Amino acid sequence: MLNKLLFHHFPNIKSWLTRLQYEFLSTLNLKKDVLFMNFGYTAHQQGNETIPLDPEDEIHRYPLQLYHHVAKDIDWENAEALEVSSGRGGGAHFIMRQFKPKSYTGVDFSTRAIEFCRQHYNNVEGLKFHHGNAEALTFADNSFDVVVNVEASLYYPNITKFYEHVRRVLKPDGYFLYTDLRYEEKVAIWHAQLKNMGLKLIKEEDITNNVLKAMELDRERRKHLVDKYVPAILRKQFYHFAGLTPNSPNARPHLENRRYWYFVLQKT
Ligand SMILES: C[S@@+](CC[C@H](N)C(=O)[O-])C[C@H]1O[C@@H](n2cnc3c(N)ncnc32)[C@H](O)[C@@H]1O
Numbered sequence: 001m002l003n004k005l006l007f008h009h010f011p012n013i014k015s016w017l018t019r020l021q022y023e024f025l026s027t028l029n030l031k032k033d034v035l036f037m038n039f040g041y042t043a044h045q046q047g048n049e050t051i052p053l054d055p056e057d058e059i060h061r062y063p064l065q066l067y068h069h070v071a072k073d074i075d076w077e078n079a080e081a082l083e084v085s086s087g088r089g090g091g092a093h094f095i096m097r098q099f100k101p102k103s104y105t106g107v108d109f110s111t112r113a114i115e116f117c118r119q120h121y122n123n124v125e126g127l128k129f130h131h132g133n134a135e136a137l138t139f140a141d142n143s144f145d146v147v148v149n150v151e152a153s154l155y156y157p158n159i160t161k162f163y164e165h166v167r168r169v170l171k172p173d174g175y176f177l178y179t180d181l182r183y184e185e186k187v188a189i190w191h192a193q194l195k196n197m198g199l200k201l202i203k204e205e206d207i208t209n210n211v212l213k214a215m216e217l218d219r220e221r222r223k224h225l226v227d228k229y230v231p232a233i234l235r236k237q238f239y240h241f242a243g244l245t246p247n248s249p250n251a252r253p254h255l256e257n258r259r260y261w262y263f264v265l266q267k268t
Contacts, residue, residue, distance in 0.1 A: 021238075034225065036067075038087075040211065066211075071098070074177070079101040082148070089120065106129045153180050163193065181258045183258050184258065184259055199267050
């Protein structure tokens with residue numbers, strides 16, 4: 001409760017603390033165990049619908065399915081794409097292989113994550129990674145056909161600056177593929193901010209139940225990762241960070257009164 005009050009009045013503290021957690025994570029030798037850092041997606045209400053994956057991707061099924069869900073609605077042929085907050089690059093690499101855009105540039109605030117991506121995906125043609133800030137993108141106007149953003153904008157202190165840059169760097173007709181979560185009471189403001197971006201809303205979907213189900217199905221893997229890599233003294237904090245219930249990581253995962261949405265917007 002105190003945290004919520006503090007973060008509500010001083011959003012920069014939360015952003016700073018979260019960046020600290022990401023920087024800490026990137027000091028650990030996570031290697032190929034952690035290529036994604038999102039809560040995941042499963043199309044549970046459509047029955048057994050799952051996407052076919054290569055055996056080495058199976059361990060990352062749920063976070064990878066979130067990227068698939070976000071990317072599947074547009075034509076990627078010859079697209080020059082930018083992902084803002086590409087993390088450890090698993091989503092960028094998956095989209096490059098699955099949807100085959102002409103090029104895909106990942107940008108992240110974490111220098112260590114960018115270093116990891118440059119080494120780990122160094123033989124994938126057209127896939128590049130740059131250090132950068134979502135609120136101060138340095139790319140030229142009208143330079144991308146697609147901008148992707150997955151579970152990251154909640155950490156940006158000035159979200160409207162990010163939206164201005166997305167609009168600026170998109171080419172006319174370009175798509176903004178976007179998914180993230182917000183506290184329930186912030187969802188209406190969030191939708192209004194998106195409306196003010198000046199892009200055309202093509203699709204929007206509340207995927208909270210899909211994400212919750214994925215978190216449940218992926219819980220053992222997440223818990224195992226925290227137990228394996230995070231020192232005992234910090235584990236409680238990182239269970240929370242990984243979407244596990246802090247005091248009882250085996251309990252059902254929770255999103256703490258938050259809603260997870262997915263949007264497709266287009267620059268007209
Ligand atoms: C939850 S992770 C998601 C990473 C990736 N999209 C994925 O799904 O695996 C959030 C990412 O946002 C990045 N980030 C936070 N603030 C940022 C900023 N201002 N500019 C660029 N990246 C930022 C963090 O470094 C982290 O890699």
